[in-house]
Amino acid sequence: MAHHKSSKKRIRQDAKKRIRNRYYKKSTRTAIRNLRSMTDKTEAEGFLPKVISMIDRLAKRNSIHANQAGNLKSKLTKFVAGL
Numbered sequence: 001m002a003h004h005k006s007s008k009k010r011i012r013q014d015a016k017k018r019i020r021n022r023y024y025k026k027s028t029r030t031a032i033r034n035l036r037s038m039t040d041k042t043e044a045e046g047f048l049p050k051v052i053s054m055i056d057r058l059a060k061r062n063s064i065h066a067n068q069a070g071n072l073k074s075k076l077t078k079f080v081a082g083l
Contacts, residue, residue, distance in 0.1 A: 028055060
């Protein structure tokens, strides 16, 4: 258990950040799953920029690696183009 005031504060802040990061990461994964389940090309093309924006935000926050973000965006773009 932490004894210093600053380390107790750090624990509280880390807990908040962890919950926030989990929310953003999970909602992005759900959006990716929804995009991959789409069969209508026009609908998927409209939804793709929103998903790419979510992925970019995760990479900016270091929740995922920049290369992983690039790979995801590439695969999703190829998927939508192939519909």
